[in-house]
Amino acid sequence: MRSPKPDLRGELREHPFLRGMDPGFLQAIEGATQERSFGTGDPLIREGEAAKEMLLVQQGKIGLELVAPDRPRLSLLTVGPGEIVGWSWLIPPHIWLSDGRALKPTRVLAIDGASLRAVLEDRPKDAYQFMLRLVPVISRRLQIARIQVMDIHGV
Amino acid sequence: MGSETAAPPGSHEGGASPWAPAPYRVVERAQETADTATLALEPVEPAPPPGFVPGQFHMLYAPDIGEAAISISGAPSDPRRRVHTIRSAGRVTDALTRARVGDVVGLRGPYGRGWPLREAEGKDLLLVVGGLGLPPLRPVLYEVLAHRDRFRRVEIAYGARTPKDLVYYDEIQAWRARKDLRFQVTVDRAGVDWYGDVGIVSQRIPDMRFDPSSAVAFLCGPEIMMRGSAQALVDRGMSRSSVYVSMERNMKCGFGQCGHCQFGPYLLCRDGPVLPYSSVERYFALREL
Known part of the structure; x- marks a missing residue:
């Protein structure tokens, strides 16, 4: 028996990043949202490629990785259910700054970046609320990166 | 299960002088990581x-080199065997990590106040651990697992620098397989062969399952990690007095006489190393300390 298709509308409204946002805003982005699934090891995003979507993680785990010439691929952060991947869709030139790879079977809600930007431009109050959610994510990840740079477990 | 201090602070062995170490023989040695080894010692x-409680430490003496304060990382149920996990970070610890089975080293103590395990009985117990903060908390885990019915949920979050820096690797796998506790591991950075979590250990706190009104947390690791983790626990509703941290300073005498380990009003070798976050929070912010 096939399982029923997940209720994307409900999942969008209940994702911790969007929970409590104005119903009109959520309705405006529903049509721009798709579900995507990835197997272990599958790439979700790739550094240098166009950042066309905002990803809301529903299940699984995503490793955000950096690749540099003559260095092994480095995993710097894992992101799990309830978290988001990426803000490059918002910031010109809309290019991903890291790779993202599924570390276990993963399901995300992908919101089309161009549509989301258009909705945010049309709805400044909602855009402000959206930013009040996005900026703390960026701030936390910056703080994590600072602590990683400090190498606090080193001697 | 013992109280906070099995031996009174300042107690020692080794005869009349509190500074004289007793001889202990290395009976077992395990290489944990490239720079870290675990030594099991037994008295000659x-x-x-004397007995010890989880969270106390010994002054270990590398013959002809010097002493270092090292937390006890073995089971209190086997008090004759004193287990220490030591990272090579200087002349003394380098010599200790190179000790072989059969070698004799010196030992004073145990010293300090340990983890208030009794306070956690009947409550959820959280251990938030960074790097070599796991050895001082391993005796807590042994005690909890020996008396598992005395505690409600037990949640552990352990962070290390890289997967290669995880200590007690086999034991961690066994703990992670248990149904009666939850053991999360995260590393600061990793290669593509690591499928676990990457980030910092305080990130795991929002995922920990506990009742903030009836939980006790023990934090051990780098100070910046304990500060961030304590705040994350307070943000989740825990009281500052239910969060305990193990402070590290330059311990010399071990019994509150020399003052080397002063931290605000506390001599950590005697008043600590375990202290409630409510007592030390204000001193965390003072750069001079």
Whole structure:
């Protein structure tokens, strides 16, 4: 028996990043949202490629990785259910700054970046609320990166 | 299960002088990581050593080199065997990590106040651990697992620098397989062969399952990690007095005489190393300390 298709509308409204946002805003982005699934090891995003979507993680785990010439691929952060991947869709030139790879079977809600930007431009109050959610994510990840740079477990 | 201090602060073995170490023989050695080894020591003399409680430390003496304060990382149920996990970070610890089975080293103590395990009985117990903060908390885990029915949920979050820096790797796998506790591991950075979590350990706190009104947390690791983790626990509703941290400073005498380990109003070798976050929070912010 096939399982029923997940209720994307409900999942969008209940994702911790969007929970409590104005119903009109959520309705405006529903049509721009798709579900995507990835197997272990599958790439979700790739550094240098166009950042066309905002990803809301529903299940699984995503490793955000950096690749540099003559260095092994480095995993710097894992992101799990309830978290988001990426803000490059918002910031010109809309290019991903890291790779993202599924570390276990993963399901995300992908919101089309161009549509989301258009909705945010049309709805400044909602855009402000959206930013009040996005900026703390960026701030936390910056703080994590600072602590990683400090190498606090080193001697 | 013991109280906070099995031996009174300042107690020691080794005869009349509190500075004289007793001889202990290395009976077992395990290489944990490239720079970290675990030594099991037993007294050369037949007299039984004083008991200890989780969170206390010994002053270990590398012959002809010097002493270092090292937390006890073995089970309190086997008090004759004193287990220490030591990272090579200087002349003394380098010599200790190179000790071989059969070598004799010196030992004073145990010293300090340990983890208030009794306070956690009947409550959820959280251990938030960074790097070599796991060895001082391993005796807590042994005690909890020996008396599992005395505690409600037990949640552990352990962060290390890289997967290669995880200590007690096999034991961690066994703990992670248990149904009666939850053991999360995260590393600061990793290669593509690591499928676990990457980030910092305080990130795991929002995922920990506990009742903030009836939980006790023990934090051990780098100070910046404990500060961030304590705040994350307070943000989740825990009281500052239910969060305990293990402070590290330059311990010398071990019994509150020399003052080397002063931290605000506390001499950590005597008043600590375990202290409630409510007592030390204000001193965390003072750069001069």
